[in-house]
Amino acid sequence: MTEMTEKILEVKDLHISFETYAGEVKAVRGVNFDLYKGETLAIVGESGSGKSVTSKSIMKLIPTPPGKYKNGEILFDGKDIAKLSEKQMQGIRGSDISMIFQDPMTSLNPTMKVGNQIMEGIIKHQKVSRAAAKERALELLRLVGIPQPEVRLEQYPHQFSGGMRQRVVIAIALACNPKILIADEPTTALDVTIQAQILELMKDLQKKTDTSIIFITHDLGVVANMADRVAVMYGGKIVEIGKAEEIFYNPQHPYTWGLLSSMPSLESGDSDLYAIPGSPPDLLNPPKGDAFAARNEFAMQIDLEQEPPMFKVSDTHYAATWLLHPDAPKVEPPATVQRMKESRSIGAGKSSVGVKEGAKNE
Template sequence: MDNILEVKDLHVSFDTYGGEVKAVRGVSFDLKKGETLAIVGESGSGKSVTTRAIARLIPSPPGRIKEGEILLDGKDLAKLKEKQMQQIRGKEISTIFQDPMTSLNPTMKIGAQIMEGLIKHQKMSRSKAKERTIELLDLVGLPNAKDRVDQYPHQFSGGQRQRVVIAIALACNPKVLIADEPTTALDVTIQAQILELMKDIQKKTDSSIIFITHDLGVVANVADRVAVMYAGKIVEIGTVDEIFYNPKHPYTWGLLGSMPTLDNDEESLVAIPGSPPDMLNPPKGDAFAPRNEYALEIDNEMEPPMFKVSDTHYAATWLLHENAPKMEPPAAVKRRMKGFAASSDKKGDKR
């Protein structure tokens, strides 16, 4: 399957009074047509900065893409001028943000906000754009779409507003949809509905999705592949099954250990000690080493390369070196892994 998006050695920095914050440090990944790639990690790991760089939404100054390529169907977005990017945003790449209320203009009717992109990018007439808008609101499951198209954002619930934001993002049939924690601001019931909606829409439109989240439970339900980020780098990437049932990086072990499962049997969650590094002065060697109880001496001296586990699974940890001692995930993480398997079986997971 051909790649629709390729990110190669992406570096993003922010110039501050304290110095250069190296937010993204050499990120590389690809995205295939119809695929969902989840990017996970703690706050500050570089997830959102990476995807905002893809859509060229990094405020400049202070932010800048230092180096790297962002290839959308072979076209390098990193080299385009802002005027050229305005023709791509909404049309080829769309973004769904975390809080729908900050994404919508409170002074405009929701129909007008959806029609805006259709008129600009699809060159539709106003009557045709309104007709398509009603179709989109039906597609995202908004009841009485014909009557509600002329209402304002404050007249909708949080979940309904997020459906409107998704309709705006889908309006021009984008090739890549970036969902930046799209359900975090919603309650659990509405969150489940929105996730189901996104999966259903993807089947209908064959769009490719980059899904950013810190919630591994969400990942298990929506993603085909998972990239784990730490300190501005991807430290492990693989299919959902590889990341959940055969994780190799100690940071991934920590994330899995800190996640509750349905079969938790009252076991306490495992916390990752310490806190992420200061990206003004990223540490030498493996950035996770100070928090890693399995760290080797080399971790403090040299940054690990990406070791190949399988054709689809890679991890940047010296534990995968042929001369490294053999380490297993902690017992608590192994129990979590079994819990995930049990949960998947109960849900009738069809992956």
């Protein structure tokens, strides 16, 4: 197992706002994380938590206006992406950093043959001949598991199924051997069987290419077997971050408890499914203390008054909750979370969610 040494991306104190007719929406409020070579970092949270805005900011895909990079740095290859011009970003997008979007049908041009769409980026960024680009496109279609690539190269997106279209989108994203691949809810539009195939494909491709992946999702279960580390976002902030097994088997933030409890498992019946009460905060007027306090059954008076700092749980695990303060009362996580902890100790690391063990970056 190798140490996480080669840092490929650093996000420091990132603040992003949007000017709307109602006022300033503070969508991302002081996000910090690093990404290491060859690792998968999952960013998890409900809709409106700021995870997609964070991921799009790395590609500088936030329209300005109405969006605004208020503060912070996004450091890649010694450059601050937040300060780069659109022309400079065009040299990075697709070449060094690629993105897979949620809906493959809106990512593909319906009027262009699939082969031309894959070749476009290769010709632009790698300055190769059309024949060489076609060879690379065929190789990519084989890599992502599309049968009869010679035939498929000449077809249009409507001639592909949803799962096959997403494979094409992955092929386009990988065309120039990017250092970072951002996957923004890439399996949400697909049924569960195809979803599992796409996740397996991404894991397999990562082994072959050593690309670093940022995986954005609202569903912790989707990344259980894929992520090396998990960052949990709420109200525009990261509230907990750690190795996958730490987040699944030793979660510390009540919001993470809620997300884990709302994951269906083979053991849970219909009556056991949990929903976090209430709704995410209004980021036009973010709450004064802990943004999760209004929905947190364990909230204390301090949660309503002061924002919690990031408390250190281990060298790799941090959580922003006052429950980790030495003076805080001891509370037990919900039964569903306790059961996962128990399954960890009984099954020596094997549980119904199949958390990735022995991650390469431990």
